[in-house]
Amino acid sequence: xxxxxxxxxxxxxxxxxxxxxxxxxxxxxxxxxxxxxxxxxxxxxxxxxxxxxxxxxxxxxxxxxxxxxxxxxxxxxxxxxxxxxxxxxxxxxxxxxxxxxxxxxxxxxxxxxxxxxxxxxxxxxxxxxxxxxxxxxxxxxxxxxxxxxxxxxxxxxxxxxxxxxxxxxxxxxxxxxxxxxxxxxxxxxxxxxxxxxxxxxxxxxxxxxxxxxxxxxxxxxxxxxxxxxxxxxxxxxxxxxxxxxxxxxxxxxxxxxxxxxxxxxxxxxxxxxxxxxxxxxxxxxxxxxxxxxxxxxxxxxxxxxxxxxxxxxxxxxxxxxxxxxxxxxxxxx
Numbered sequence: 001x002x003x004x005x006x007x008x009x010x011x012x013x014x015x016x017x018x019x020x021x022x023x024x025x026x027x028x029x030x031x032x033x034x035x036x037x038x039x040x041x042x043x044x045x046x047x048x049x050x051x052x053x054x055x056x057x058x059x060x061x062x063x064x065x066x067x068x069x070x071x072x073x074x075x076x077x078x079x080x081x082x083x084x085x086x087x088x089x090x091x092x093x094x095x096x097x098x099x100x101x102x103x104x105x106x107x108x109x110x111x112x113x114x115x116x117x118x119x120x121x122x123x124x125x126x127x128x129x130x131x132x133x134x135x136x137x138x139x140x141x142x143x144x145x146x147x148x149x150x151x152x153x154x155x156x157x158x159x160x161x162x163x164x165x166x167x168x169x170x171x172x173x174x175x176x177x178x179x180x181x182x183x184x185x186x187x188x189x190x191x192x193x194x195x196x197x198x199x200x201x202x203x204x205x206x207x208x209x210x211x212x213x214x215x216x217x218x219x220x221x222x223x224x225x226x227x228x229x230x231x232x233x234x235x236x237x238x239x240x241x242x243x244x245x246x247x248x249x250x251x252x253x254x255x256x257x258x259x260x261x262x263x264x265x266x267x268x269x270x271x272x273x274x275x276x277x278x279x280x281x282x283x284x285x286x287x288x289x290x291x292x293x294x295x296x297x298x299x300x301x302x303x304x305x306x307x308x309x310x311x312x313x314x315x316x317x318x319x320x321x322x323x324x325x326x327x328x329x330x331x332x333x
Contacts, residue, residue, distance in 0.1 A: 002035055002043055006080050016092045020099055029099055043080040047098055120181055127192040128159045131245040133305050144172045145185050150321040151306050154248055156192055200239045202246030206230035221255045228259050231281045236273035243273035257314040265289050266310040269296040270303025286322055
């Protein structure tokens with residue numbers, strides 16, 4: 001819930017944003033105030049340039065803008081309390097600075113000064129990897145650097161942080177910008193994955209005993225010295241956007257297989273986390289796991305990553321969509 005002071009500030013901000021848009025003939029910028037809760041630890045103002053998620057369809061704009069983790073375009077966010085303090089110190093020009101930054105952020109490299117090695121190193125330090133639904137994001141992926149995985153895509157993102165290390169803006173890395181680095185895309189993806197591992201570590205929790213507080217039982221894969229007997233292991237990150245993508249960190253799939261001493265199914269319940277089920281465990285029924293996936297997608301459509309059940313084969317180390325052919329091969333093995 002917003003406090004009375006925050007509600008009053010939002011009302012004043014609405015009037016000021018209208019004035020800024022009218023005075024500067026601004027279009028294509030969406031903004032909202034998000035109350036503290038599941039998606040934000042504190043009440044936050046977010047701005048998005050809708051040019052960068054590639055649509056003018058109002059319904060799609062609303063869907064993409066409704067959750068931070070669903071935004072494919074350039075996004076900026078600032079806690080309401082921080083913004084209030086900045087307005088007190090600098091006046092309402094703070095809002096214009098945010099809007100101008102969003103408006104000027106390029107879809108290509110024409111407005112970026114990447115002429116020096118220092119400039120390029122700074123941009124490379126901003127790189128990270130996120131997992132998105134490839135079908136729903138196909139209009140954005142046409143201008144992005146990504147690796148297709150079934151009906152999902154590992155996608156290069158730019159993540160901008162303040163002096164305290166808090167992310168205040170993000171955007172898919174435009175393909176034209178990536179070409180400025182004169183670096184093969186697979187090398188850039190590998191480097192970005194390694195950087196994401198350092199910035200957003202993932203944890204695993206066996207949930208046999210009805211664990212409800214993941215943070216209390218959170219452990220890294222390397223902290224397990226012995227195999228684990230469990231029917232469901234959840235992989236998650238303390239950073240909302242990086243739970244499911246953690247499965248694609250170097251070596252993670254193999255480590256999980258060794259920990260379980262088995263091949264396994266993967267249910268991607270959304271961006272925050274995915275669920276691992278041993279192939280020969282107590283919950284190996286693919287049909288029931290698909291029902292679980294459908295239920296999660298229906299319950300949390302804003303988090304949806306895939307319509308497919310995935311499978312990691314410990315013997316071949318192949319990760320793929322679980323198909324009928326794969327099921328027949330598994331039954332005959």
